[in-house]
Structures are given as structure tokens and as C-alpha cells.
Amino acid sequence: MKPPTRAEQIRTTLSDDIVHGRLRPGDALDEAGLAQRFAVSRTPIREAIRQLEANGFAEARPRRGAVVAAFTPQRIDEMFAVMAEVEALAARWAARAMTAPERHALEAMHRASNRHVVDGDLPAYQDHNFRFHEAIYRGAHNGYLAELALHVRQRVAPFRRAQFEAPSRLTRSYAEHDRIVEAILRADADRAAGEMQSHMSIVRGAVDLIPAMPEAAPARGQARAAR
Amino acid sequence: MKPPTRAEQIRTTLSDDIVHGRLRPGDALDEAGLAQRFAVSRTPIREAIRQLEANGFAEARPRRGAVVAAFTPQRIDEMFAVMAEVEALAARWAARAMTAPERHALEAMHRASNRHVVDGDLPAYQDHNFRFHEAIYRGAHNGYLAELALHVRQRVAPFRRAQFEAPSRLTRSYAEHDRIVEAILRADADRAAGEMQSHMSIVRGAVDLIPAMPEAAPARGQARAAR
DNA sequence: GATGATTTGTACGTATGTATA
DNA sequence: ATATACATACGTACAAATCAT
Numbered sequence A, B: 001m002k003p004p005t006r007a008e009q010i011r012t013t014l015s016d017d018i019v020h021g022r023l024r025p026g027d028a029l030d031e032a033g034l035a036q037r038f039a040v041s042r043t044p045i046r047e048a049i050r051q052l053e054a055n056g057f058a059e060a061r062p063r064r065g066a067v068v069a070a071f072t073p074q075r076i077d078e079m080f081a082v083m084a085e086v087e088a089l090a091a092r093w094a095a096r097a098m099t100a101p102e103r104h105a106l107e108a109m110h111r112a113s114n115r116h117v118v119d120g121d122l123p124a125y126q127d128h129n130f131r132f133h134e135a136i137y138r139g140a141h142n143g144y145l146a147e148l149a150l151h152v153r154q155r156v157a158p159f160r161r162a163q164f165e166a167p168s169r170l171t172r173s174y175a176e177h178d179r180i181v182e183a184i185l186r187a188d189a190d191r192a193a194g195e196m197q198s199h200m201s202i203v204r205g206a207v208d209l210i211p212a213m214p215e216a217a218p219a220r221g222q223a224r225a226a227r
Numbered sequence C: 001g002a003t004g005a006t007t008t009g010t011a012c013g014t015a016t017g018t019a020t021a
Numbered sequence D: 001a002t003a004t005a006c007a008t009a010c011g012t013a014c015a016a017a018t019c020a021t
Helices: A006-019 A031-038 A042-054 A073-097 A100-119 A122-139 A143-159 A167-185 A189-205 B006-019 B031-038 B042-054 B073-097 B100-119 B122-139 B143-159 B167-185 B189-205
Strands: A058-061 A065-068 B058-061 B065-068
Touching: A006 A031, A006 A042, A006 A143, A031 A042, A042 A058, A042 A065, A042 B042, A073 A122, A073 A143, A073 A167, A073 A189, A073 B143, A100 A122, A100 A167, A122 A143, A122 A167, A143 B073, A143 B143, A167 A189, B006 B031, B006 B042, B006 B143, B031 B042, B042 B058, B042 B065, B073 B122, B073 B143, B073 B167, B073 B189, B100 B122, B100 B167, B122 B143, B122 B167, B167 B189
Parallel strands: none
Antiparallel strands: A058 A065, B058 B065
8 A cells, every 4th residue: 555665664663562552561672672673774773653642552751762652540530521422422422423334334343243242352343343333433434533532542442452351241242232323223313422431431340450551650530531 | 941952953843834724725735845944854843744644734646756735625614513523522621620729710710801902903812712722622621632632733723714704703712702601501412512512513604704725726736635 | 678876775884872780 | 180982972974754745
């Protein structure tokens, strides 16, 4: 598609490493080391790091190097609260704007995912889950919202790794998806938004289990934003 | 502050040039030319451009250079719709979460701005307007939402330059702010969100007047692909 | 369609600021 | 506190690809 440049490829790889947990919040991004790992000079590495920084995946201090972005528990709460609102908005608009074929496709995709639930196939369900939410973004028929939702989702990703750890969550997620799909099919925008909201709240609840901050910290921020 | 590095300074300057209209959507970002203008080598320029790209201010194709991001009217509509929702969300949360001192400060700031309205002092009012909305972001007590709202606002900025061109808009803006402030002071979250929504809708209406796309064919490059 | 000019992408070297002894 | 080590920021050189002729 678009990125035949080394810097872009490296950015994508690093970004992926962060989202999938191979690089963890707080890990250092050493230019020389990464240059060796990717067998390139430091130049493309630098550009990749700068892009990660601009996307919020890394934090850099001039002359002091960069680390994978790490946040306080309070900040993570904030990000989840915002993500829930953005997802709810997408669901609301999707309930109104989706075409008939889109609705059918969403329903079909959702129903097919039941197979992964009964199989207990976690990776497959995670993959489906991503595409499910993405389909709703697109269904909102607002490209900028889709872009923003994806951005937020990516930002939050490093902190929701443990999401589906328990098999029960998988069943539960499917049930919640079911309610969302039903609301969207009925073009019930308010209910779609509401169901998505609680879906995301539950996702957030599943994340406390992560050893979020290796770094340190001013501990326990609970100041949960209203909903 | 934080950015003593050349690349950061340049990024800020360019970003400012874009937001304030000195660089317009579609303008080319030539590395050599900018390097000369800022009296530095191409390296910091490249880094600055990459950051602009990641922030959505520039669009670059590998080996083909970068231009200031240009969007279709539809895309601009989409961005405004999303901005309205984000601003409404901030107002909703601010109505719930603001402390008493914050509420008083908001009210005071708003009332003081009336002076700029009667004076017809456009620059002063624009400055106030920015701080007014920023105060609401902060009042939502969610740092990530504030960051996101600012991000969206900045993205939309190049397309809302003509916002207050007519003096009547200034009066109207003040009246709308008034309704927003009143709702927030009463902690009426739904009404705060609703008032903010219509406020932003009207802002959007004022923007059609902008010669948004200097789409008139530049000698270089060919027609831009639509999404 | 081939060739030359221009511009971007990558490699590498140097200087400066930060951290450590 | 001074000095040393080291990683980063910037500059320069070359290679490769695109645009123009």
C-alpha cells in the first residue's frame, strides 16, 4: 500500500510491539540498539520514534531519550472514559446511518463470532472483536470519527491487554455485542449508545488486573469521571 | 517550557503558520526551502514535517514530498460534526465536575469578554474564545479529553478562519456562550451539552464562506484523489 | 520512452548536552 | 564540583526515486 520507506515500516513494527505488549510502558527506546535490531542507520529510527511520540506512544525529553509512554492509573481511567464516549457516539451514529447491507454484514459477522466463543478461540475472537468495532466506526459514516476512534483505541490498547484473559469474559463480550447489534438493527440510536457505553465500562473493569505501571507512582487515582 | 530542540521549534512555527492561515491547505512543504528559511539543515525540517504528518497537519507520500493537509468539503463537515460532539461532551462533564471556584472563574471570564463585544475588538474576542473553551475542557476534569478536544480543535482550525468575520457573529457568539455558562453554573449537564452543540453548529455554518480549497490546479502534481 | 535534473531517503560523522564517577 | 562517558541533535554526503524535458 503506502509505506515503502524504512522509517514507516519501523514505526509500524514498533507501534505494533507496543500495542501487543512486546514493548511495555516505560521501556526505553534506544536509538543505537533499535538501529542494530532493524539493521539500519539511526536516521530512520529517529523518525520512527518522533512519529510514535506525536501519536502518544512514546514520551521523549530532549537529549534524554525516549521511552514507551507510561501513564498514571488516573490517566488510564480518563482514557477509558473517553474511549467509551467515542465508541458510544459511533454506535449512536451507526444505528442511524448504516445502510441495510451494512446492517446485515454486521449481524452476520457478529453471529459468526459465536463459533469462536464456543471454541474458546481467544485470538480469533480478539481479531473479530477488533473488526466488529471497526465496522461500527465505518457504519457511522463519518471518516473522521472513524479515524479518531481508531486513534483512541490504539492509545488505550497497551493497557487493555488482559481484556479477555478469563473465558467468561469472552461469553460476556459476545452477549454485550449481541445487545449492541440488536439496537443498531432496530435503529435505536440511544439504546445502541447506551449498550456500547456499558460494554466499554466492563472492558475497563477487566483491565485493573494489569500491572500497569512498572515505573512508580503517585498511586491510586480513582477520580472517575462522571458518566 | 520543554522544546529547546530546533525540530520542535520549527514544528511549532509551521503548525502555527498552518493554524493561522499563513500556510494554506495544499501548500507544498519543501525540505530544502524550509531548511533555508529556518537556516538549519534538512534534518530538523524532516523531523518537523513527520510530526506534522502524524498530527494530521500534513500529508506526505514517500519520495513525493509533503503538502499542508487539504480535505474535501465532506471531510470538513465530518470534522465539524465530531468537534461539536467532543465539545458537547466536555461541556456535559464540566457541568457536573467543575469546582465552585472554576465555575466562578468561567463566569467572570465570560462576563469580561462582553467588553470586547461592545468594543468590536475581534482579535481580543478570538483570544478569549479560545481560553473560554479551554476552560471548559479543563473543567471536565479529564486530562485526556482536554488533550483530545484541543487536538480536534487544532485540526479544524485551518478551516474556520473566517469564523468571526461579521460583527454580528461576535454578538451571537457571546449570547451562545451566555447560555452555555448558565447551564454549567446550574450543573445542568444535558442542557450544557445541548447549548454547546448548537453553538458549534453555528460556528460550522459560518465556515462555508471560506475559500476552503484552492483546488485550482497547481502546475506541479496532478489532481488529488478523493476518498 | 529515455535521459537529466531535482528532491527525498538513508548512512555516517561531529558537537553538545545529560548523566555518572 | 570537575571531569569523563555516553546518547542524542544536527550537519553533511551519497543513493535512489520521481518529475520534467
